[in-house]
Amino acid sequence: MHEKSVELMNAAVEDELTAVHQYMYFHFHCDDQGYDLLADLFRRTAIEEMLHIERLAERILFLKGEVDLYTARRVEPIHDVQEMLVLARKMEEHSAIAYGNWANECAANGDVVSKQLFESLVADEERHYDQYDNELDNLERFGQNYLALQSIERSKARAATPPPTSTA
Numbered sequence: 607m608h609e610k611s612v613e614l615m616n617a618a619v620e621d622e623l624t625a626v627h628q629y630m631y632f633h634f635h636c637d638d639q640g641y642d643l644l645a646d647l648f649r650r651t652a653i654e655e656m657l658h659i660e661r662l663a664e665r666i667l668f669l670k671g672e673v674d675l676y677t678a679r680r681v682e683p684i685h686d687v688q689e690m691l692v693l694a695r696k697m698e699e700h701s702a703i704a705y706g707n708w709a710n711e712c713a714a715n716g717d718v719v720s721k722q723l724f725e726s727l728v729a730d731e732e733r734h735y736d737q738y739d740n741e742l743d744n745l746e747r748f749g750q751n752y753l754a755l756q757s758i759e760r761s762k763a764r765a766a767t768p769p770p771t772s773t774a
Contacts, residue, residue, distance in 0.1 A: 611720040612671030614708040615662045618727070621701055622662070623677040625655045628697065631681045632690045640757035644687060644741065648694070651734055658727055665723055687753060691742045698735035702728050 629652035636645035663673045684690050709724035744752050 608669045608712075608715065608717045608720065609671075610715050611712050611717045612666050612669050614711060614724075615666050615720065616671070616674040618701075618705065618708065618724070619659055619662050619666075619674060620677045620679075621704065622655045622659045623675065624679045625697055625701070626652045626659070627677070627681050629655065629694065632684070632694065635685050636687065636690070639685075639687075639753075641687065641753055643756050644690075647737060647741065648690075651694075651737070654730060654734070658730065661723060661727075665720060669720075688742070688745055691738050691745065695735055695738040695742065698731045698738060702731040702735060705731060 629648045633645050633648035633652065636642075636648060666673050682693060684693060705724045705728045709721045709728065712718075712720040712724060748755075
């Protein structure tokens with residue numbers, strides 16, 4: 607009955623899985639470089655994308671479909687923060703546009719609930735886009751000072767943490 611909806615939701619699952627992998631990769635590298643705020647942004651976004659997968663999977667199973675957790679896309683090995691943010695913003699823009707189109711397609715096929723699911727995902731993807739766009743603006747306005755401040759904050763936080771005490 608809703609085969610097209612299941613097909614579209616599985617495409618969205620692939621899109622979201624790709625985002626989870628990419629954003630966790632960015633999280634690891636930002637954390638390694640001492641950019642705590644950006645590392646946390648990528649980690650939180652990856653978790654939100656995982657929740658999207660869960661919502662999509664629940665709907666697919668409700669429609670008696672099979673959840674396809676396969677992703678053909680590989681993680682882009684990017685270490686430059688500006689390039690990370692540009693790719694993340696592009697990924698979010700692509701998702702928002704695709705999900706908007708897919709919402710319309712579900713509606714055209716009489717699947718209002720899947721349409722609403724896609725519409726709610728569009729709102730999240732647009733918010734993610736805005737977050738990455740704001741970070742790019744900060745980087746462009748403040749340059750490397752923006753990243754240096756994040757590293758300094760980490761150093762200050764670590765210096766303020768008392769050393770572990772011995773229990774011997």
